[in-house]
């Protein structure tokens with residue numbers, strides 16, 4: 001089954017590229033000058049996709065034996081292959097994806113990897129390729145261990161993770177409006193546009209992979225409001241098309257914060273608290289610095305970073 005899924009994704013590659021080409025052409029005719037596509041942004045996304053794929057290939061070599069261990073020694077059920085077990089696998093993995101994705105926005109260690117997907121200020125089908133090679137280091141793979149415990153063999157786990165990811169390609173577009181009743185069941189372009197937005201009312205909402213029922217059940221659903229178009233990107237913009245900077249900037253910032261904070265509690269919070277905690281710490285530090293400068297009559301050199309005060313990082 002693993003082989004089939006990888007083959008399916010390989011077969012889908014021309015479909016993905018064709019859809020990107022169609023979307024760019026379509027938007028150039030229907031919304032000329034909108035700037036939804038830019039060559040530099042799309043090339044950066046493509047580079048990030050290749051880096052992510054390479055890292056994933058290596059990571060599976062290490063991770064599949066971990067799943068195999070849990071499957072062999074800890075599994076609760078022995079499931080017979082068939083439609084019922086496939087549906088269970090699909091639904092369970094999609095729920096775990098929701099948990100992973102929500103945690104990726106609430107735990108800075110995971111956000112350090114996931115921020116890559118959000119750091120472009122454009123949203124189009126090529127944004128789906130914008131992924132981090134650091135996901136295996138962050139520990140994304142650990143979220144699928146419960147599937148092995150439930151009784152799914154490693155090859156099926158890998159396959160369903162890839163299928164879920166492939167589906168999500170299609171929700172990264174501004175060329176499709178709301179989709180009627182599908183909005184109640186599935187993650188759709190409208191629902192995922194909200195997820196990529198940094199507007200106050202949209203931030204930290206709509207974590208769905210394939211099914212949006214989890215957002216509706218657990219209170220994280222917000223509908224796209226035509227009166228408030230999404231503003232894409234993160235609260236502290238990255239301003240680079242360099243895929244290496246996009247990949248490592250938050251890791252560097254996180255470890256720098258942990259190194260300069262006093263006390264283990266604060267250091268652990270720098271790594272594992274919500275990203276907004278560090279943003280508030282930065283803001284408080286900048287205010288203290290400005291006050292110290294004012295007291296000594298030095299003109300503020302922290303004015304640039306002081307603009308962070310009062311903002312909350314895309315958490």
Ligand SMILES: [Zn+2]
Pocket residue numbers: 101105114117118195
């Ligand atoms: Zn996200």
Ligand SMILES: [Zn+2]
Pocket residue numbers: 117128172192196
């Ligand atoms: Zn996305």
